[in-house]
Amino acid sequence: MAYSYCTNRRPQMYTLGKKLRFSLFGKSHAPCVGCILEGVPQGTPIDLDAMAAELALRRPSKGIGTDRVEKDLPRIVCGITDGKADGNPIIIEIDNGNVDDSKYLPFIETPRPGHADLPALLDLPKFDITGGGQFSGRLTAAIVAAGSIARKLLEAEGIQIGAFCRSIGDVEDTEDRGMTDARNSRKLPTRACTEELDSAMSECILAARKDADSVGGVVECIVTGLPIGFGGIWYEALDAELARAVFAIPACKGVEFGKGFGITRMRGSESNDAYRFDSDGKIVTKTNNMGGIVGGMADGAPVVFRAAFKPTPSIGAKQETVNLKTCQNAELEIKGRHDPCIAPRAVSVVEAVAALVLADQMERGL
């Protein structure tokens, strides 16, 4: 008996936020991916150059990335007139240059381990997985485009977001890092904070690529300028909403704030971030083990969280899988172009997601 495919799923868009509402659509091998951003106040200046710059950071870097050409030119369908939000929902489309899905056809019978193929095939109409379908990292281009608008709303209130690669494979950046380091990482292909780390991380990625394999990495994100009390509680908590949205990025397998799981090895006397008045009479914390959030709200320290990205599931090395047609065990060797490491490209996606969540909380008055 062959496995049967479900064909009755109702199409839907996937939406984040309540006042600043971001909805994602498209597939990697459809004509385009895109998004609808509702709730941007009328008259807000929209910087399309900044959007293009953010999209350029998400593109694969020569050498360490896939050689797939991603042009990522955003097309504003509506919502922006004369460089300002005009009060309509902002609709952005980004064309997919490569819509040849032939390399993906084998996965309909022999699903890729680590990718979404198996559960998707048994739940979605079968051609939806071509090119990764709705599960593809390609959709993150639309997240980055909308995130650039959210980022400007935050910057107008003095809130800055910066991220970088904390580790790739076993190469780890062990220094304390701040916003300037995150900004510097924008110049380096791996999004490491220094050139030395960038070389070591690149080497690690290239070694994996040589073996037809892939590696994972950790992206760290820093947010400054949030006033004490920004955020909410329970399901509106700043950490809860950030974690939910960051976990939705394809390939994310973990999110931790501040010292994260490491805090369990500390005593309370060590982990509590003591409060002091600084010379300007402002309340500050002496340490930042909580990652700038207590009770779901900002405590005045920079918000710091890390997201773990697994090794790219599509690898050239031979893997074990099953054949859904013959119901026999099978082997799979994946052809085609895939990033040997997702983390460097995920840095701008993490920043964008953080911007969308924070700008929505800001618009909700949390």
Ligand SMILES: Cc1cc2nc3c(=O)[nH]c(=O)nc-3n(C[C@H](O)[C@H](O)[C@H](O)COP(=O)(O)O)c2cc1C
């Ligand atoms: C920016 C970005 C690029 C990605 N590129 C690839 C890729 O080239 N090949 C691949 O197999 N997965 C890639 N992924 C990951 C898959 O989309 C993801 O692993 C898959 O949808 C399964 O979801 P999960 O890993 O969250 O369980 C990428 C993810 C992101 C965020």
